[in-house]
Amino acid sequence: MRLLLALLSLTLADVAAERRSVPTYTIDLDLPPEERFKVLVRPGTGLNATVWKFWTKYFVGDPLLKDALFALVAARGHEAPELQAEISGMAAASGLPPAFVQGIQMLYEVQTLMVPIVNFSQPRLSSDGIGWEGANRTFHEPLPKKWEGLGRFPRAPFCTGIIATNQADGSVYHARNLDFFFTELMAELVYTGVFTRGGKELYRAQMIAGRA
Known part of the structure; x- marks a missing residue:
């Protein structure tokens, strides 16, 4: 047990040493x-x-994605x-295409884009006659051809949120991770x-460079 605790302490120390401080700008x-x-520039x-690396890596080399975003x-x-x-x-100061700068304001929506889903609920009287039961039918529709390029944007897993109440003073704390896929660039943009x-x-707020 002591060995396990010692190894855990060393691991946590290494993680703390590697953590990058987040810059602050007014x-x-x-x-x-x-x-x-x-x-910021x-x-x-x-x-x-x-931000230029992000533009070059994911959009310049992928005209289908770039054209769909534009x-x-x-x-x-x-x-x-x-x-x-x-x-x-921001576009003028950075030299990036204005359409790209406007497009990444919708970064979260595009990165978590799903095809349209229509849910139809058909409630009916339950067999015992005293309640209701539903038959849900979900239909998946393909993206319109004009927007198919947006499907090339890499996806990430789901976010994790934790909400808790401080019983001492009633304060509510809400923590949520941001699961954007481009981790190596995101670490430098926050x-x-x-x-x-x-x-x-x-x-004050945690921000991503390039987004207003």
């Missing part, structure tokens, strides 16, 4: 939307180079004016954003 909401995220952050952006049209201005500012207005912190 996002000043008093700036025009086009200017707010320029702090300053020399030395490394974030812009990593078609999705074209079909969606402009976002709300403030968000669209933030997207335009940062803590401190959002301020009037010089005061409004909130």
Whole structure:
């Protein structure tokens, strides 16, 4: 048992030593939307180079996926004016295609994309005559041909969420992992954003470079 505990301690120490600290950047909401995220592309952050790696690895070499993403952006049209201005500012500062920057705002939705599923429930009186029972029928439809390229986006397993209540003060804690598939790049894209207005912190959030 002592040997097992010693090995476990060494393993945890190695994991702690390898853990990368998450950088923190201030996002000043008093700036025009086009200017707010320029702090992320300053020399030395490394974030812009990593977003370029993501673009090059998964989209430049896969025209079917790239064209499908761009078609999705074209079909969606402009976002709300403030968000669209933030997207335009990030695209201009990074040199990445504007359609790509807008497209990765839908990264989570695209990465977890499933074909349309229609569920039909047909309730009927149960055999004992005092309740109801249902017959569920699920039909899977293929992606429309125009969007088939989005199916080439690599998939990941499911997220894990934990919610718990602190019995001492009633606080509720919610923890959830992010299961994006491109782990080696994601580790370099995550940062803590401190959002301020009037010089005061409004909130902070775990962010992904390239997303507003």
